[in-house]
Amino acid sequence: MTVLVTGGAGYIGSHVVEMLIADGFDVVVFDNLSAGHRQAVHKDAKLVQGDLLNKHDLANLFENHQFEGIMHFASHILVGESMENPFKYFNDNVLAIMNVLEFATLHDVKRFILSSTANLFDDPQTIPINENEPLIPGSVYGETKFWAERILHWMDRIYGLKYCCLRYFNACGAHPNGHIGEDHHPESHLIPLVLQVALGQREQITVFGTDYDTPDGTCIRDYVHVLDLAAAHILAFRVIKDGDSRAYNLGSGTGYSVREVIETVRKVTEHPIPIVEGERRAGDLPTLIADSTKIKRELGWSPDYDNLHTIIETAWHWHKKHPHGYDD
Ligand SMILES: NC(=O)c1ccc[n+]([C@@H]2O[C@H](COP(=O)([O-])OP(=O)(O)OC[C@H]3O[C@@H](n4cnc5c(N)ncnc54)[C@H](O)[C@@H]3O)[C@@H](O)[C@H]2O)c1
Numbered sequence: 001m002t003v004l005v006t007g008g009a010g011y012i013g014s015h016v017v018e019m020l021i022a023d024g025f026d027v028v029v030f031d032n033l034s035a036g037h038r039q040a041v042h043k044d045a046k047l048v049q050g051d052l053l054n055k056h057d058l059a060n061l062f063e064n065h066q067f068e069g070i071m072h073f074a075s076h077i078l079v080g081e082s083m084e085n086p087f088k089y090f091n092d093n094v095l096a097i098m099n100v101l102e103f104a105t106l107h108d109v110k111r112f113i114l115s116s117t118a119n120l121f122d123d124p125q126t127i128p129i130n131e132n133e134p135l136i137p138g139s140v141y142g143e144t145k146f147w148a149e150r151i152l153h154w155m156d157r158i159y160g161l162k163y164c165c166l167r168y169f170n171a172c173g174a175h176p177n178g179h180i181g182e183d184h185h186p187e188s189h190l191i192p193l194v195l196q197v198a199l200g201q202r203e204q205i206t207v208f209g210t211d212y213d214t215p216d217g218t219c220i221r222d223y224v225h226v227l228d229l230a231a232a233h234i235l236a237f238r239v240i241k242d243g244d245s246r247a248y249n250l251g252s253g254t255g256y257s258v259r260e261v262i263e264t265v266r267k268v269t270e271h272p273i274p275i276v277e278g279e280r281r282a283g284d285l286p287t288l289i290a291d292s293t294k295i296k297r298e299l300g301w302s303p304d305y306d307n308l309h310t311i312i313e314t315a316w317h318w319h320k321k322h323p324h325g326y327d328d
Pocket residue numbers: 006007008009010011012013030031032033034035036037050051052053072073074075076077096115116117118167168169170171172184
């Protein structure tokens with residue numbers, strides 16, 4: 001059974017590829033390596049270097065392989081950048097999924113998993129956030145994921161393509177084997193940024209906003225381990241073969257504040273991690289925590305990594321071994 005993984009040389013995709021291979025799937029990674037890394041792709045997966053914005057690349061890909069299904073990770077991923085350069089996000093993210101779906105439907109592929117996001121919940125009425133919350137994108141980036149979800153709705157209706165949208169909260173951690181992990185340029189995620197202080201690559205970490213309506217005044221987020229995300233992809237992929245299309249909110253269900261993350265990094269790394277208190281960033285919500293009851297009930301998913309200390313240990317293991325990411 002061959003699975004196409006777009007963006008499989010990136011952070012989350014490479015972890016999913018590793019798990020797919022371990023579970024006996026054949027994997028073709030399609031990635032333009034704009035943000036991904038050749039070394040992140042498991043040696044038993046086939047890497048095809050190509051661009052989703054280029055239909056010739058996709059025509060070759062689909063002529064040479066028969067896919068049982070697709071996991072679509074490839075996308076620009078920066079919320080802030082999407083507000084500064086909306087055309088890049090509307091154009092590339094939407095065209096990328098349109099192109100891959102055009103070829104998928106042409107070649108009768110019937111299963112599709114989308115990397116969606118918690119950035120669809122900009123005004124949650126209830127925390128933790130379940131799937132009944134209204135979808136209100138918090139940025140142009142989130143809007144492109146909203147469109148992707150809507151496009152998939154029509155693909156099911158018109159072509160019978162079964163899909164699952166997985167709305168990840170904050171992906172984090174690394175494979176405990178220490179071979180793959182997070183290596184974004186620029187890095188925008190809290191845990192790797194704090195670990196850069198522990199590595200001596202940054203002097204301090206800025207805490208954006210200390211007067212939120214939370215117990216310690218800093219933002220609370222739900223950190224879900226990348227291997228728990230990977231397991232959810234495989235469960236969803238298996239079930240939608242004969243089931244209905246669906247969407248799940250995917251997080252650990254526990255919220256940690258920025259200060260708690262920094263304190264845990266101090267414990268794991270034994271580094272003092274100096275902080276600077278800064279102003280709030282535009283658009284940051286005080287608290288975002290997932291209610292993942294639906295995926296637990298329907299697919300039997302449950303996170304193996306449910307405490308922050310272990311999550312950060314896996315990330316630290318990767319960053320210590322590869323202080324300059326895959327360039328090492
Ligand atoms: N990291 C998170 O916390 C998080 C949270 C929610 C959702 N997501 C979503 O998960 C997915 C993966 O995120 P990530 O952190 O692994 O990102 P990443 O940047 O590490 O990986 C994306 C990969 O897609 C590739 N790519 C981008 N545009 C392409 C194109 N036009 N053609 C071919 N390949 C292309 C890049 O080279 C890269 O390897 C993204 O869709 C992101 O929006 C991530």
